């Protein structure tokens with residue numbers, strides 16, 4: 001049974017196309033993400049998931065088609081203007097300042113979003129207007145006890161939690177998460193699933209993830225991308241039972257989901 005979208009989608013694409021030379025990495029894709037849902041995007045390597053996220057965040061410009069966010073056309077809007085409107089991509093670990101504490105890193109993200117022009121940005125964590133909300137976000141992702149630890153002393157899983165905290169600190173309405181479990185062991189993955197479970201509903205999430213157990217545990221809806229096209233979209237149960245999906249992609253992996 002398909003779940004109707006109760007409201008207009010928070011994010012949608014219409015006939016989106018992105019080519020790299022002769023290859024259509026995004027090939028006429030129309031996708032919609034409803035407010036409040038956790039929508040997972042899966043597909044084999046090279047299916048075009050990262051390319052799509054890049055276009056949604058504004059790092060890549062589509063060749064044609066449109067992207068609507070909250071009813072407005074953002075197709076040509078730069079990254080920072082989309083972020084201002086609440087469309088945020090989780091920061092990559094490379095954007096963490098390694099010699100700063102977890103708190104300072106999050107405080108800087110709060111500051112960047114608030115648009116304050118503080119002069120001493122190295123001391124962002126000492127300004128209570130930044131530190132208080134930053135601490136709250138660190139608590140939310142389970143890093144409260146690590147606030148004063150330098151980022152480079154955090155374990156890999158904690159760094160990914162920190163990235164998530166930095167994205168949440170910008171107060172997004174929709175979070176784009178590109179493989180948040182990548183490189184994690186089973187314990188950290190389980191912790192991240194728990195964390196996303198807690199965030200679900202409060203913020204709309206578009207999740208790209210290869211970990212099928214995580215995807216099927218978390219997603220309200222799943223879109224399967226193959227060669228830049230939407231092979232199938234639906235609830236986890238619909239996707240699990242879709243013969244075209246099983247044939248084209250999931251095969252045996254579905255047995256464990």
Ligand SMILES: Nc1ncnc2c1ncn2[C@@H]1O[C@H](COP(=O)(O)OP(=O)(O)OP(=O)(O)O)[C@@H](O)[C@H]1O
Nearest residue numbers: 020021023025043044045046047048049050051052
């Ligand atoms: N900058 C680029 N220049 C040329 N080709 C690219 C570029 N970025 C991506 N591609 C190609 O576009 C296709 C889609 O790549 P993309 O990284 O979006 O897939 P993906 O689904 O994210 O894959 P993976 O699961 O392996 O991360 C691939 O064939 C890839 O080689």
